[in-house]
Amino acid sequence: MLPFLYVLTIVAGSCCVSGQVLYPPQYTNTRIVGGEEASEGVAPYQISLQGAASGQHSCGGAIIDERWIITAAHCTRGKQATSFRVLAGTQDLQQNATKYYYPDRIVEHCNYEPRKYRNDIALLHLNESIVFDNATQPVELDHEPLVPGSRLLLTGWGTLSLGGEVPARLQSLEVKYVPFEQCRAAHDNSTRVDIGHVCTFNDKGRGACHGDSGGPLVHNGRLVALVNWGMPCARGYPDAHASIAYYHDFIRTHLSLSETESAEGTPEEMKVLRSRRHYS
Ligand SMILES: *[C@@H]1O[C@H](CO)[C@@H](O)[C@H](O)[C@H]1NC(C)=O
Numbered sequence: 294m295l296p297f298l299y300v301l302t303i304v305a306g307s308c309c310v311s312g313q314v315l316y317p318p319q320y321t322n323t324r325i326v327g328g329e330e331a332s333e334g335v336a337p338y339q340i341s342l343q344g345a346a347s348g349q350h351s352c353g354g355a356i357i358d359e360r361w362i363i364t365a366a367h368c369t370r371g372k373q374a375t376s377f378r379v380l381a382g383t384q385d386l387q388q389n390a391t392k393y394y395y396p397d398r399i400v401e402h403c404n405y406e407p408r409k410y411r412n413d414i415a416l417l418h419l420n421e422s423i424v425f426d427n428a429t430q431p432v433e434l435d436h437e438p439l440v441p442g443s444r445l446l447l448t449g450w451g452t453l454s455l456g457g458e459v460p461a462r463l464q465s466l467e468v469k470y471v472p473f474e475q476c477r478a479a480h481d482n483s484t485r486v487d488i489g490h491v492c493t494f495n496d497k498g499r500g501a502c503h504g505d506s507g508g509p510l511v512h513n514g515r516l517v518a519l520v521n522w523g524m525p526c527a528r529g530y531p532d533a534h535a536s537i538a539y540y541h542d543f544i545r546t547h548l549s550l551s552e553t554e555s556a557e558g559t560p561e562e563m564k565v566l567r568s569r570r571h572y573s
């Protein structure tokens with residue numbers, strides 16, 4: 294747990310809020326506290342983002358397309374696409390016979406502001422298509438506005454307490470949506486909570502902690518948010534996550550651009566496609 298202590302040291306020196314330590318997303322890995330072992334097959338979109346060389350779990354994420362993973366930008370910041378591997382299709386980090394996928398491109402939100410906790414969202418493009426089966430599936434994106442009290446499913450591999458052990462089995466926790474104004478007020482009206490965030494709350498003692506940054510929150514089977522930041526750990530403050538509805542254009546733009554690229558092929562074909570598009 295040394296890296297974890299190191300994190301706390303850095304944070305304490307750089308951003309104390311009312312004497313409380315806040316995890317800046319650039320250093321944090323959030324994990325679930327007070328959850329339970331996820332039932333089999335509950336989150337086939339869940340991935341574990343790992344170091345390609347170390348094989349260590351670092352962040353969560355979700356499959357949104359056969360070639361695309363979505364996660365938090367603080368999970369990928371300053372790293373090469375090739376420094377990662379993606380584990381899909383299992384809820385057990387120690388399972389040996391599992392397929393890994395390899396990113397060849399990272400698309401970080403161009404307005405990601407680590408210090409202001411804004412636009413903390415990134416896409417990972419894979420060098421080959423994910424093979425879908427009953428344990429490996431993409432998740433649909435949600436664009437519907439949430440209502441106060443909406444119940445979301447948070448999943449991730451995380452320390453089960455502050456500074457605790459990393460579980461092998463995926464954990465899950467039901468959390469409630471907290472509207473923006475209420476969430477900001479709970480954080481002393483801090484501008485770190487902004488309209489691009491979806492906030493959630495369970496009880497004091499239940500919530501995100503280290504290790505599941507970038508991990509998915511799902512409502513009625515659709516992806517609504519990705520874990521961004523919180524007060525460590527589960528101390529009674531709402532956690533803040535990147536809103537999928539808010540970043541919908543960012544996501545769609547990059548996914549459809551990449552479809553266009555692969556469809557266009559040679560310049561000659563491109564011309565034809567362009568002129569067709571012109572008349573359609
Ligand atoms: C997937 O299907 C296989 C058999 O077809 C079954 O053994 C396995 O438990 C299923 N996995 C999930 C996550 O549903």
Ligand SMILES: *[C@@H]1O[C@H](CO)[C@@H](O)[C@H](O)[C@H]1NC(C)=O
Nearest residue numbers: 385386387388389390391461
């Ligand atoms: C995976 O392999 C490791 C090391 O060889 C072993 O300790 C572990 O029990 C295996 N896990 C499973 C689920 O077979």
Ligand SMILES: *[C@@H]1O[C@H](CO)[C@@H](O)[C@H](O)[C@H]1NC(C)=O
Nearest residue numbers: 375394395396397419420421
């Ligand atoms: C994807 O990248 C990995 C790791 O660099 C490599 O082993 C694999 O062959 C690549 N797959 C394809 C289809 O290029």
Ligand SMILES: *[C@@H]1O[C@H](CO)[C@@H](O)[C@H](O)[C@H]1NC(C)=O
Nearest residue numbers: 474477478479480481482483
């Ligand atoms: C936050 O702002 C609201 C509305 O402007 C105000 O009523 C409330 O007292 C503020 N809370 C704190 C902790 O500053």
